[in-house]
Amino acid sequence: MTPKQVLQQWLEHFNNADIENISNLYAEDAVNHQVANEPVVGKAAISDMFAREFGNADMVCIPENIFEDKEWAILEWKDPKDMRGCGFFQIQNDKIIFQRGYWDKLSFHRLYNIPLDMGNTGQDHL
Template identity: 40%
Template sequence: MPLYHPEATNHQVAAGDPVVGRDAIIRDARGFFTAFPDSTTTLEAMHQDGEWVMIEWSGGATWQGEFAGRPPNGKTFQLRGCGFFHIVDDQIRFQRGYWDRAGWFLQLGIAVE
């Protein structure tokens, strides 16, 4: 069974508009992992309340592929954030994440707009 429901929504608040639909979420993830193939994430804490799961995480990576229309520059980043997941019938229906876009882009050498 796929992780995301076909009509799931992933709203990474710092990234802007929500991504709707499993196929779009997969495309987004592929784009990220193409740009940052050595990405790591450490689960710092996890809490569950019924159909909701909340996590705190830390992670980082090296910029190795095209990202945001820009070529890679080999810079690394470290971030911390949190995510909220609504899980129904073993599939994510809704996800919302919070992390520091300005701090991330600063580490990568991208101007924050």
């Protein structure tokens, strides 16, 4: 498969909150770094991350642009609440080995009414 085809499968599984199939698109030692969060390393940890995230919000990713460059697929997206971001997926042997996403965490938490952990203060705050 091309990187773009893998990304199109990722989008389908993401929009169906299909944790098992989206996780299977990642290599065992993959890294998912959403820049608003610490990097998540390993397929099992990425699967756990998706389980938490899909449990927090009904997320939908609407692709606006998809680009492909060698082993990279690049996604510019929005969601139904007009949240916007972009993602970069490095793909080798039909598996995502590295993903980096850029989006505004504070806006996401406000739009979806999710408490934002403020670190060591012990308080959640929006």
